[in-house]
Amino acid sequence: MAITQKQQSYSSLGSNLNRSKSILGGLISLVLSGCSGQQLHSDLFTDPTVMVRKWTLQTHGPFEMGDHGTEYSNPIMSQNTLIFGNRSVGLVALYPKINQQRWTFQVSGGVVSELTVDENSVYFGGGDGFFYSVSIETGKVNWKYELRNDVVSRPTLSGGRVFVSTSNDMVYALDAGTGKWLWHYRRRSLAGTSVYGASQPLVDGAEVIVGMSDGFVVALSTDEGILKWEKKIHSGTKFTNVNAHPLLEDGVIFIPSYDGALYSLKRSNGDTVWRFDAGGSKNVVMDRQFIFLPSSDGTIYCLQKANGKVVWKFQLDSGVPTQLVMTEKFLIVGSSYQYLYVLDKTTGKGAYRFDAGYNSGFSGTPLYDAAQKRVYALSGAGNLYAFQFRSPARKDYPHGTIDPYVFK
Numbered sequence: 036m037a038i039t040q041k042q043q044s045y046s047s048l049g050s051n052l053n054r055s056k057s058i059l060g061g062l063i064s065l066v067l068s069g070c071s072g073q074q075l076h077s078d079l080f081t082d083p084t085v086m087v088r089k090w091t092l093q094t095h096g097p098f099e100m101g102d103h104g105t106e107y108s109n110p111i112m113s114q115n116t117l118i119f120g121n122r123s124v125g126l127v128a129l130y131p132k133i134n135q136q137r138w139t140f141q142v143s144g145g146v147v148s149e150l151t152v153d154e155n156s157v158y159f160g161g162g163d164g165f166f167y168s169v170s171i172e173t174g175k176v177n178w179k180y181e182l183r184n185d186v187v188s189r190p191t192l193s194g195g196r197v198f199v200s201t202s203n204d205m206v207y208a209l210d211a212g213t214g215k216w217l218w219h220y221r222r223r224s225l226a227g228t229s230v231y232g233a234s235q236p237l238v239d240g241a242e243v244i245v246g247m248s249d250g251f252v253v254a255l256s257t258d259e260g261i262l263k264w265e266k267k268i269h270s271g272t273k274f275t276n277v278n279a280h281p282l283l284e285d286g287v288i289f290i291p292s293y294d295g296a297l298y299s300l301k302r303s304n305g306d307t308v309w310r311f312d313a314g315g316s317k318n319v320v321m322d323r324q325f326i327f328l329p330s331s332d333g334t335i336y337c338l339q340k341a342n343g344k345v346v347w348k349f350q351l352d353s354g355v356p357t358q359l360v361m362t363e364k365f366l367i368v369g370s371s372y373q374y375l376y377v378l379d380k381t382t383g384k385g386a387y388r389f390d391a392g393y394n395s396g397f398s399g400t401p402l403y404d405a406a407q408k409r410v411y412a413l414s415g416a417g418n419l420y421a422f423q424f425r426s427p428a429r430k431d432y433p434h435g436t437i438d439p440y441v442f443k
Contacts, residue, residue, distance in 0.1 A: 074352060075350055075351075075352045076352055076385050076388060079376070079385045079386075079387065079388035080387075080388060081387065081388065081389050081390075082386065082387050083425070084425060085377060085386050085387040085424070085425065086377060086387050086410065086422045086423065086424050086425065087422065087423055087425065088389070088420060088421070088422050088423075089409070089421040089422065089423050090134050090420075090421050091418050091419070091420050091421075092129075092134060092418070092419040092421075093417060093418055094119075094121045094123075094124065094127060094413070094417045094418070094419055095121055095122070095123050095124075095416060095417020095418075105122075105371075105398050105415045106121055106122060106398060106399055106413050106414065106415055106417060107122075107146075107147050107148060107149065107231075107398050107399050108120035108121060108146045108147075108148070108149060108150060108159070108399050108413060109149040109150055109189075109358075109399040109400040109401075109402060109413070110399075110401070110402040110411040110412070110413060110419065111150045111151075111152055111157070111402060112131075112402065112404055113152045113154075113157070113171050115130060115132075116128050116129070116130065116131075116137060116171060117129055117130070117131040117402075117411060118150060118152065118157050118171065119146075119150070119411075119413055119419060120142075120145065120146020120147075120148075120150060120159060121145055121146060121413070121417055122144070122145030122146065122147065122162065122417075123145055123417065124139060124141060124142075124145065125139065125140050125141040125142035125145055125146055125161075126139065126140040126142065126146055126157065126159070126167075126169060126174070127139050127140075128171070128174060131404075131409070131411070131421060132407075134421070137174070138173070138174030139174065140169055140174045140175070140176075142161040142162065142163060142167070143161070143162065143163040144161060144162020144163045144164075144185060145161070145162045146159055146160075146161060146162070147160060147161065147162045147185050147186065147187065148160035148186075148187040148188065148189060148190075149188075149189035149235075149399060149400060150189070151189055151190040151191065151192060151197075152171065153192055153211070154171075155170065155171055155172070156168045156169060156170060156171060156177055156211075157169050157171055158190040158192070158197055158199075158211075159187075159190070160182065160184075160185065160186075160187025160188075160190075160199070160201075161179075161185070162185045163185070164181060164182055164183045164184060164185050165179045165180065165181050165182065166179065166180045166181075166182050166187065166190075166199060166207075166209070166214075167179045168197075168211070168214060177214070178213060178214030179214065180207075180209055180214045180216065182199075182201055182205070182207065184201040184202060184203055184205065186201060186202035186203075186231060186232065186233055187199055187200075187201055187202075187233060188200045188201070188232070188233035188234055188235045188236070188245075188278075188280075189235040189280070190235070191235055191236045191237070191238055192211055193238035193257075194238075194257070195210065195211050195212065196208050196209065196210060196211055196217065196257075197209050197210075197211045198236040198238060198243055198245075199236070200233045200234055200235070200236055200245050201233050202231070202232065202233045202248065203248075204221065204222040204223075204247050204248055204249070205219055205220070205221050205222075206219060206220040206236060206243065206245055206255060206260065207219045208243075208257070208260060218258075218259055218260040219260060220253075220255050220260040220262070222247055222249070222251075222253070230274055230276050230278065230293050230316060232276065232278035232316050233278060234246030234247070234277055234278050234279060234280060234281070235280035235318075236280075237280060237281040237282070237283060237288075238257060239283055239302070240257075241256060241257050241258070242254045242255060242256060242257060242263055243255045243256075243257050243260075244281045244283075244288065245281070246276070246277025246278060246279060246281065246290060246292070247277055248275065248276045248277070248278075249275055250267050250268060250269030250270065250275035250276075250277060250292055250295070251265050251266065251267050251268070251277065252265065252266045252268055252277055252281065252288070252290060252298075252300070252305060253265045253266075254305070264304055264305050265305070266298075266300060266305030266306075268290070268292050268295060268296070268298045268300075269292035269293075269294070269295035269296075269314075270295075273294060274293045274294035275292065275293070275294070275295070276292065276293045276294075276316065277290065277291075277292045277293070278293060278316040278317075279291050279292075279315060279316055279317055279318040279319075280318040281318070282318055282319055282320075282321065283302060284321065286301065286302045286303070287299055287300065287301065287302060287308055288300040288301075288302055288305075289318075289319050289321070289326060290318070291313075291314045291315040291316075291318075291319070291328065291330075292314050293314050293315065293316045293331050294314050294331060295314040296310045296311060296312045296313065296314055297310065297311040297313060297314065297315070297319065297326075297328055297338075297343070298310050299343065309342055309343045310343065311328070311336070311338055311343040311345075313328065313330040313331075313332055313334065313336060314330065314331050314332075315328060315329055315330045315331045315356075316331060316355075317329045317356065317357065317358040317359070317400075318358065319359075320359045320360075320361045320366075321340060322361070322380075324339065324340055325337050325338065325339065325340055325346060325380075326338045326339075326340050326343075327359050327361070327366060327380065329355075329356035329357065329358065329359050329368060330356070331355050333350060333351045333353065333354060333355055333356070333370075334348050334349065334350050334351070335348065335349040335351070335356060335359070335366065335368060335378065335383070336348045337380070337383055346383075347382060347383030348383060349376075349378055349383045349384075349385065351368075351370045351372070351374070351376070352370065352372065352373065352374060353370065353372040353373065354370040354371035354372025354373065354396050355370070355371045356368045356369070356370060356371075357369040357370075357371075357397050357398060357399065357400055357401065358400035358401075360400065360401050360402070360403045360410075361380065361403075362403055362405070362424075364379065364380065364381075365377050365378060365379065365380055365386065366378040366379075366380045367401050367403060367410055367412075368401075369396060369397025369398075369401055369412055369414075370396045370397065371396040371397065371398055371415070372394070372396045373390060373391060373392065373393055373394070373395065373396050374388050374389060374390055374391065374396065375388070375389040375391060375397060375401070375412055375420070376388050376389075389420070389422070391414045391415075391416070391418065391420075392414075392416060394415070395414050395415050395416035395418075396414065396415055397412055397413070397414055397415065398415060399412075399413050407423075408423060408424040408426070409421060409422065409423055409424070410422040410423075410424070
């Protein structure tokens with residue numbers, strides 16, 4: 036109300052210079068406060084007793100007009116090599132302990148999917164519409180297959196095959212060693228409002244289970260791609276995408292739709308066991324008793340696995356969450372808006388928050404290297420961050436001082 040009154044005074048004949056300065060200052064403050072976004076967790080900070088940043092690597096080239104800085108690739112480890120992709124260069128491999136580059140592989144349009152590795156190769160989708168297998172040892176192409184779609188799921192390797200889905204509801208099975216086409220499944224989906232991404236296939240026995248943009252989960256035969264059963268888990272007309280990776284445990288599938296709900300389904304036929312009314316594009320993670328859901332409403336939910344009842348929830352300051360990464364004690368999650376969080380997985384309380392800069396959040400899945408107690412995350416601005424968890428310990432120093440934390 037005060038701002039409106041000042042604006043009215045400014046437009047009147049009796050306005051003066053001081054009042055106009057006051058208006059300008061108020062508007063600037065309003066803009067700046069909007070840039071900083073919500074501060075729901077202003078008490079959270081980069082607590083060095085929890086985790087410290089070891090190094091930062093700028094990986095993005097000059098930004099072009101209209102490029103808002105979003106990276107969809109995930110860092111992934113293969114023995115002593117850290118591999119990740121970005122949109123300006125392509126695929127990059129480095130030695131993370133010394134932050135030294137091993138090789139790069141340029142891709143027109145960059146890397147726009149998450150990565151999967153086996154002992155010798157890394158598999159991913161390129162911005163040029165091709166699906167690639169690249170040698171981890173040399174960084175050279177083993178083979179590539181033209182999908183004619185640059186929105187590709189994280190690949191799944193099983194039985195010498197690689198399975199991948201695309202945003203136009205195509206599911207492909209390729210020979211992992213040669214790239215030879217084995218089969219594909221095409222679903223006729225209605226055009227509508229959609230979100231970026233595609234569901235990573237789940238291979239279980241003789242079937243491949245995958246989400247579709249029309250709100251369905253389908254099961255296909257692994258040998259021929261023939262539809263075995265389907266289940267609709269979103270009945271609306273907006274943001275019906277099922278982009279999450281299905282998770283299977285004890286004969287039950289857990290999968291959310293983006294703007295709908297999280298479903299617990301019978302593996303045998305897709306019948307509903309229970310549902311929880313919050314959706315997401317990322318798959319859940321689980322421990323023995325609980326399910327953790329990164330919801331598209333900007334909330335992290337901890338649910339009882341047996342019935343979907345809420346145990347705790349944590350609201351991000353702003354934006355939508357990345358895939359969750361679970362350690363022995365914590366959940367690690369990035370926000371598309373600005374921050375990387377570390378949460379206590381038992382209580383849901385925030386333990387750590389790292390600020391990557393306004394409008395430079397995270398979209399790809401962070402990586403937790405359990406052997407080294409390290410976290411790697413690629414921000415939308417193209418910065419690859421390496422963090423180190425700290426563990427409590429006692430170490431005596433001369434003069435009687437004690438450092439209660441050491442690096443592990």
